[in-house]
Structures are given as structure tokens and as C-alpha cells.
Amino acid sequence: MAQAVVVLALATLLAAIYRFLIYPSLLCPMARIPTLSFTSRFSSLSLLWLQYSGQENRTIYELHRRKGPIIRLAPRVLSLNCFEGGLKQVYLGGFPKSGFYPLGFINYGILPMFAMTNNKEHGARKRAFANVFSKSHILSSESAREVTRAIIFDRLLPLIHQKATKSEAVDVIPLNYAYSMDSFVNWQVGIASGCNFIQNEAERDMYLTAFFDRERYTFEACHIPFITTILEKIGIRLIPKEVDEGTIDIENWNLAMCDKAVALLGTKDDVPPQDFPSVLAQGLRGMSNMEDLSSMASAEKTYPNRLDIAGEMFSDSSAAHETSGVTLSYLFWELSKRPELQTQLRTELRSLDPPLRLGDGGKALPNAKDVVQLPLLDALIMETLRLYPAVPGGQPRVTPAPSNSLGGFDGIPGGVVVQCSAYTVHRNEDVFPDPEAWKPERWLEATPEQLTAMRRWFWAFGSGPSMCIGSNFSLYSMKFCITAIYSNFASTIHDHGDMELMDAYLAGPKGGRLELVFSEAP
Numbered sequence: 407m408a409q410a411v412v413v414l415a416l417a418t419l420l421a422a423i424y425r426f427l428i429y430p431s432l433l434c435p436m437a438r439i440p441t442l443s444f445t446s447r448f449s450s451l452s453l454l455w456l457q458y459s460g461q462e463n464r465t466i467y468e469l470h471r472r473k474g475p476i477i478r479l480a481p482r483v484l485s486l487n488c489f490e491g492g493l494k495q496v497y498l499g500g501f502p503k504s505g506f507y508p509l510g511f512i513n514y515g516i517l518p519m520f521a522m523t524n525n526k527e528h529g530a531r532k533r534a535f536a537n538v539f540s541k542s543h544i545l546s547s548e549s550a551r552e553v554t555r556a557i558i559f560d561r562l563l564p565l566i567h568q569k570a571t572k573s574e575a576v577d578v579i580p581l582n583y584a585y586s587m588d589s590f591v592n593w594q595v596g597i598a599s600g601c602n603f604i605q606n607e608a609e610r611d612m613y614l615t616a617f618f619d620r621e622r623y624t625f626e627a628c629h630i631p632f633i634t635t636i637l638e639k640i641g642i643r644l645i646p647k648e649v650d651e652g653t654i655d656i657e658n659w660n661l662a663m664c665d666k667a668v669a670l671l672g673t674k675d676d677v678p679p680q681d682f683p684s685v686l687a688q689g690l691r692g693m694s695n696m697e698d699l700s701s702m703a704s705a706e707k708t709y710p711n712r713l714d715i716a717g718e719m720f721s722d723s724s725a726a727h728e729t730s731g732v733t734l735s736y737l738f739w740e741l742s743k744r745p746e747l748q749t750q751l752r753t754e755l756r757s758l759d760p761p762l763r764l765g766d767g768g769k770a771l772p773n774a775k776d777v778v779q780l781p782l783l784d785a786l787i788m789e790t791l792r793l794y795p796a797v798p799g800g801q802p803r804v805t806p807a808p809s810n811s812l813g814g815f816d817g818i819p820g821g822v823v824v825q826c827s828a829y830t831v832h833r834n835e836d837v838f839p840d841p842e843a844w845k846p847e848r849w850l851e852a853t854p855e856q857l858t859a860m861r862r863w864f865w866a867f868g869s870g871p872s873m874c875i876g877s878n879f880s881l882y883s884m885k886f887c888i889t890a891i892y893s894n895f896a897s898t899i900h901d902h903g904d905m906e907l908m909d910a911y912l913a914g915p916k917g918g919r920l921e922l923v924f925s926e927a928p
């Protein structure tokens with residue numbers, strides 16, 4: 407009997423050695439792919455260390471430079487940096503999202519589109535919202551225009567003007583989060599139901615503190631969820647209770663805005679354009695087939711799919727403010743170092759008819775179509791998104807069964823996590839020579855062939871069926887912000903923290919502080 411037990415134990419041990427060591431290291435179809443470290447063939451520890459210590463994006467970039475377009479980061483995790491057999495197959499081909507998303511981006515206990523891993527479900531949700539986020543809809547939306555007018559003339563410009571008059575420095579990082587949040591949320595749910603982060607610092611701080619506290623624990627929530635859960639069960643919390651409580655506070659804050667907007671839809675026949683909840687109304691129509699939105703009056707707090715809709719709104723505004731805020735901040739940073747470029751930009755902005763000027767009393771906004779087409783303004787944003795992508799980290803997807811050819815290797819099985827990252831993709835020297843330099847002129851001086859390659863490798867918004875749904879809105883909103891500020895003011899750097907891009911999935915400047923002094927432009 408004892409002998410049988412020993413034989414069984416030995417057989418189990420040998421099977422485990424074969425399954426977890428020999429097969430993945432030497433025999434599986436991925437065995438010859440270059441690795442992050444020797445142990446990556448059979449263990450995820452090296453990758454976890456990179457993620458924990460904030461070195462993942464930079465290390466992966468260096469590895470691709472040295473070892474080619476495909477790297478094995480862990481036994482069943484691959485990083486890719488090529489178009490054919492990489493970006494094209496994985497993202498344009500619509501490989502589904504990995505389990506990373508539901509772990510980190512769930513609200514109210516319900517998956518929003520961002521976190522859905524099932525392609526069918528994800529596609530249906532995306533179609534429900536696609537119309538309101540289309541470029542043509544945004545550029546002709548009266549609601550977007552009136553919200554933009556109010557945010558710029560009643561909130562943003564008066565604040566900058568006041569600071570400029572006193573030559574007081576402004577920390578533009580929280581201001582840019584505030585502008586991006588106000589700009590998006592007030593279009594999403596309408597000004598009457600929305601937020602005012604630019605002027606109401608207490609509301610802004612409540613939200614941003616809870617939001618960034620949660621983001622700080624991405625590693626614990628998304629990369630070691632099993633350990634985090636087990637430890638929590640025995641009373642050891644890796645994610646402090648206050649972080650979860652903060653998330654509940656901002657979920658409630660968001661839900662209250664949604665409820666208010668739905669109630670408004672029901673109580674007024676004609677909601678003024680600036681108060682119309684454009685994205686929320688699309689959610690009611692698209693997710694619940696509610697054509698007659700005025701019937702919502704009786705449905706306050708009980709409208710169909712209330713938490714699903716609130717979850718989408720929460721997820722959208724989370725995705726909107728950090729990314730756009732970071733991009734604006736880096737753009738201001740680069741511009742503030744270059745007074746001549748500011749003059750050049752101001753000349754372009756003031757050619758708009760009407761120009762966006764503070765002080766002429768009319769609150770006149772130029773046509774959105776004209777603003778988004780300005781070449782220098784566009785080049786500044788493209789270059790900022792290239793060098794400082796707000797989502798620099800890997801966007802993990804899962805290979806379909808049974809077998810895939812990726813990065814020049816065949817036979818990659820289904821169920822393997824594959825990812826590209828904007829940080830690396832945007833540093834392709836063949837496409838973006840001198841990749842570490844911020845050179846907006848590269849977008850203006852490129853030949854048509856170069857521009858085609860640059861656009862193909864521009865990946866700040868991802869690509870394919872799960873590409874950013876808010877790209878058109880973010881470009882619209884950021885372009886109006888820059889137009890408003892640099893048509894009227896010049897900026898110089900007063901002081902700043904570490905401006906290096908954090909190494910994470912979502913990232914901004916490490917130091918989190920950029921103080922600029924604005925002055926009235928001649």
C-alpha cells in the first residue's frame with residue numbers, strides 16, 4: 407500500500423514537472439519564442455515583478471528592440487510589436503479582451519462595455535452607443551456646442567484670466583482633469599444634471615481622490631486577484647477598505663447625476679440643448695429601446711437598465727477625464743517650452759472665423775468642423791498622443807482556438823494572452839525617426855506614404871472593434887480647450903514635478919504637478 411502511494415506521488419510529481427516545466431519550456435509551440443527572462447517559459451514571476459515595480463512598458467520596449475517583434479512575457483502571455491501578425495490580426499481581427507478588464511473596470515458589480523470579454527455582448531453594447539460618438543454627430547451636435555460654450559466662457563477662460571491678471575501660477579494637471587470631466591460629463595448627462603469640477607474644487611477633489619486611489623491598486627486587483635481575494639478572506643486587505651468606500655461614493659455620485667438627468671427628460675417637453683443628456687439618452691434608446699424619453703418622468707430611479715446605464719456613464723467619464731487631461735497637460739508642457747511655436751499656433755487659431763476670443767462679450771465659438779481641421783493644432787495633438795500616450799500599457803487580448811500565426815511563429819494555441827502597447831508601437835524608428843523627440847512637424851512635413859505608415863502605427867486609441875469609442879469626442883474637446891486658451895493667452899513654466907510618463911496601463915506624469923503662468927497674449 408505504502409509503495410503504491412509513493413509510486414502515485416512520484417507519478418504526479420513527474421506529470422507536474424512535465425506539464426508545468428518541460429512542456430512549456432521545451433516542447434510547446436511557443437518554446438522558441440524569445441523570452442523576457444529564463445523563467446518566463448514556466449513562470450509569471452518576472453512579469454509580475456515588472457508590473458509591480460512599474461517597469462513593464464519600458465522593459466518590453468527594450469526587449470522588442472533587441473529581440474524582435476514577439477516576446478514571451480510569461481508561459482501564456484506574449485507581447486507583439488508588428489503590424490502583420492500583430493496589430494492587424496489581434497486587434498483588427500477582434501480577438502476578445504482578456505480577464506484583466508473585468509477585474510479592474512467593473513462598476514456597480516456590472517460589466518460596462520470597456521470590461522466585456524464576450525465579443526457578441528461587447529459588440530451589441532457598442533452598437534447601442536455608436537451613433538452618439540460618431541464624428542459627424544459630435545461636430546453637428548447643438549448640445550455639445552452649447553456645453554462647450556458654457557464650459558469655456560463661464561468656467562475655463564474666466565479662471566485663466568483671473569490667474570493671468572495676478573500672474574499666479576496654475577497647476578494645469580488637476581485643471582485639465584477638471585476641464586475634461588466637465589466637458590464630457592455635461593454633454594453626457596447635461597449641464598443641469600452634471601458636474602462643475604473647474605469651479606467646485608471640493609467636488610473635484612472628492613472624485614479625483616477616490617478615482618486615483620482605486621487606480622493605485624490596479625496591480626492587486628488585476629494582476630494578483632487570486633492572492634488579493636484569499637488574503638482578504640483571512641482578514642488581510644491589500645486594497646484598503648477606504649479605497650472601496652471611495653469607489654462606492656463616486657458610484658453614488660454618478661448614479662445621482664444619471665437619475666437627475668432621467669427625471670429631467672421626463673419633466674420637460676423641451677430640454678434646452680445644454681441640459682440634454684446626449685449620451686445617457688442614447689443609452690436609454692439603444693439599450694432599452696426607449697423611443698419616448700418623456701415617459702421617463704414616472705421612472706425616476708426605476709428606469710430600465712438603470713445600473714447598466716449608470717455603469718456605462720461611469721466607465722465613459724473615467725475613460726474620458728484621465729486620458730484627455732494627461733494629453734492636454736503634456737501638450738501644454740511642450741508648448742510652454744516653445745514661445746515661437748505658441749505664436750505660430752496663435753496665428754492659426756486666430757484665423758478661425760469667428761476667433762475664440764475672451765472679452766468681446768459675445769461668447770462666440772468657431773465652427774467645430776473648422777477647429778478640428780486646423781493642421782498645426784492637429785499635429786500638436788497627434789505628436790503628444792504619440793510620445794505620451796495616456797494608455798501606454800499592453801491592451802491584452804486572448805487568442806482564439808485552435809491555432810494562430812503571430813509575430814512570425816506558427817502554432818500558437820488558443821487561450822494565450824497577447825498584447826501590443828502604444829508605448830512600444832509609437833517608438834518604431836522606421837516610422838517615427840528620432841522617436842523620443844516631440845516633433846509636431848513630423849505630422850506636417852511627412853510625404854503621403856510616410857503619413858500612411860504613421861497613421862497605421864498611431865495607436866493612442868487602440869484599433870479594431872474595441873478601439874476607443876470616445877476618440878472623436880476627446881479630439882473635439884481637447885481641440886476646443888487648446889483653442890480657447892492659446893487664442894487668448896501665452897504660457898510659461900513656473901514649476902513642475904517629475905514629468906516622466908508613469909509606467910502603467912493608464913499613465914500620466916509621475917510627479918502629478920505642472921504649474922504654468924499664463925499671460926494675456928498680444
Ligand code: HEM
Nearest residue numbers: 520722725726729730797801866867868872874875876880
Ligand atoms: C485622449 C483621450 C483618450 C485616449 C488616449 C483613449 C484611449 C483609449 C484606448 C487606448 C482604448 C483601448 C483600451 C484597451 O482596449 O485596453 C480606449 C477604449 C475606450 N475608451 Fe478611450 N481614450 C480617450 C478618451 C475617451 C473618452 C473621451 C471616452 C468617453 C466615452 C472614452 C471611452 C472609452 C471606452 C468606453 C473604451 C472601451 C471601448 C471598447 O471596449 O470598445 N475614451 N480608449
